[in-house]
Amino acid sequence: MFESESQETLVNVEPRTELVFTTSSVMNTSLLFHHRPTLNIATKDAAGALTLITDLQTNELLVTIKRRTLHPDTVKFAYRYDGKAVKIKDWMQEGKMEDGRLKWTMNTPVGRFVWRKDVALRLALWAENDGLHPIAWSQLKTEYVPHALVLERGTEIFRDEIVASYLILEQQMRIEEKGYHRYRRVSRYN
Numbered sequence: 001m002f003e004s005e006s007q008e009t010l011v012n013v014e015p016r017t018e019l020v021f022t023t024s025s026v027m028n029t030s031l032l033f034h035h036r037p038t039l040n041i042a043t044k045d046a047a048g049a050l051t052l053i054t055d056l057q058t059n060e061l062l063v064t065i066k067r068r069t070l071h072p073d074t075v076k077f078a079y080r081y082d083g084k085a086v087k088i089k090d091w092m093q094e095g096k097m098e099d100g101r102l103k104w105t106m107n108t109p110v111g112r113f114v115w116r117k118d119v120a121l122r123l124a125l126w127a128e129n130d131g132l133h134p135i136a137w138s139q140l141k142t143e144y145v146p147h148a149l150v151l152e153r154g155t156e157i158f159r160d161e162i163v164a165s166y167l168i169l170e171q172q173m174r175i176e177e178k179g180y181h182r183y184r185r186v187s188r189y190n
Contacts, residue, residue, distance in 0.1 A: 017155075018139065019163070020148045026170045027051060031149070031163070041167060048171060053163060063164045075164055080109065092165055106165050108158050115169055123169055125162060136162050138170070 019031040019038065027043035037056045044050040053063035064076040066085070074085040092106045097116065104115040105128065112128040113135070124137040135155050141147040149166055151159065 015153055017151045017153075017159075018148045019151070020146045024141070024147065026167050026174070030056065039163065051167065053160070053167075062160050065164060065168060075168075077160055077164070080161065088168065092168070104165070104169060106161065108161050110158050115165060117173075123166065123173065125166075136166070138166075 017033060019033055021029050022032060022037075023029040027041065027048055029041050030037045031039040031041070039062075040052075040054045040056050042052045042054070044052070047067075049067050051063075051065040051067075052061060053065075054061050060078065062078050064085070065073075065088075066075075067073045073088040075088050075091060076083070076085040090107075092104050092115075095103050095105060097103050101116060106113045106115065106125075113125050114128050114131075115123060115125050118124045118134075118137070121134065121137040122140055124134040126132075126134050133152075135152045137150050139145060139148040139150050149163065151162060155162060
């Protein structure tokens with residue numbers, strides 16, 4: 001009789017998930033998984049005050065992100081925090097790393113995770129106690145690969161929080177970059 005292979009080799013487990021953006025926008029787009037629409041991101045106004053993330057398989061609203069002028073910004077998850085809105089500043093706290101760079105610590109039911117800007121990955125997420133192996137990161141668009149959010153295996157349990165936090169931070173970074181480039185254009189002529 002032949003020795004059987006391990007269960008792991010018999011099951012085709014993908015090491016990571018690549019959620020591909022259908023547009024260059026992170027405010028109004030769909031995310032594809034294996035070329036199939038999986039999530040829809042819809043921002044209801046130009047200012048980005050209300051963003052909805054919907055599961056396209058079930059048509060279920062998963063996340064609501066509200067940005068407000070006079071009140072704190074909030075995020076609401078269908079299956080987290082008893083379905084109640086939480087302040088983004090409490091859920092994802094901005095801070096500084098030892099070297100002075102910005103970081104955002106995300107408090108989730110499965111632990112604490114840290115987003116930080118990265119030269120190679122643009123924006124990457126690590127478990128708070130593991131700064132060596134990111135669990136999610138930006139895949140920037142090139143001639144050969146599309147813009148995507150890449151997630152390591154094992155992140156499925158809080159994927160909605162990863163996607164929501166990535167969208168919040170990526171939008172914030174783009175606004176800052178746009179302001180920086182606008183400032184650079186104006187300052188060159190002064």
